Amino acid sequence: MSRRPRVHNSDKNTLKIFQANVGKIPPAHDCALALADSGKYDIILLQEPCTEAKNSRCLTKTHPAYDTYSPVDSWDSNDTRPRVMTHMLNGVTIVNFYRQPRYDVFLDVLLRWSAPERTLVAGDFNAKHYAWQTGRLEGRGEDIATWATPDSKLILEPSVEA
Numbered sequence: 001m002s003r004r005p006r007v008h009n010s011d012k013n014t015l016k017i018f019q020a021n022v023g024k025i026p027p028a029h030d031c032a033l034a035l036a037d038s039g040k041y042d043i044i045l046l047q048e049p050c051t052e053a054k055n056s057r058c059l060t061k062t063h064p065a066y067d068t069y070s071p072v073d074s075w076d077s078n079d080t081r082p083r084v085m086t087h088m089l090n091g092v093t094i095v096n097f098y099r100q101p102r103y104d105v106f107l108d109v110l111l112r113w114s115a116p117e118r119t120l121v122a123g124d125f126n127a128k129h130y131a132w133q134t135g136r137l138e139g140r141g142e143d144i145a146t147w148a149t150p151d152s153k154l155i156l157e158p159s160v161e162a
Contacts, residue, residue, distance in 0.1 A: 015092070016040065021047040021124040033063040047098035047124040051081040083161065097123030107140060111147045121148075 014142075018036035022028040029050040036044045044066060051060045053076045062068045075081045093116060099107050107125070115121065129141030 015042045017045060017120070017122065019045040019047075019096075019122050021098070022049060024048050024050055026050045029061040033061060033066075037063055037065050043094065045094070045096040045122050046106045047096065051075065053081075055075065059110075093119040093121065095121045095123070097121060097125065099123075099125050099127070101126045101139065104140065107144075111143060 018041040020032045022032050051062055058074050126146055127139035127141040128135055129145045131145050
């Protein structure tokens, strides 16, 4: 279903991006969509979205103000449901990334990828590094930070504006 999203941000040089891991929890997913809309965010990046396959239909939560994009057209189980979303908007590549703890196949692909200019990679990497979180290094945080640093990719902690 295609609908024209309402314009939230009048500054065409700035994108307001809302990002959260909703843990496959329906009320958390609803809350994230409502918060993003009330905050007038342009883009919503959700990891572990609430999804289900019911009567041969693939379902997820949506909001009337936003178009929803999924990396797969259909799924029939928890193993095949979407976890990563990529969007193109005004020449900006947006990669919404989710990495299961201690499962590195997709992270290895991302770390080998040379991101084009005007690319935003965000998500839940299930990793720790001093650049974005206090505490000890964990979950390949050092690998992610090393990948992000040479191209001046910016890693921000939650609630930080660039």
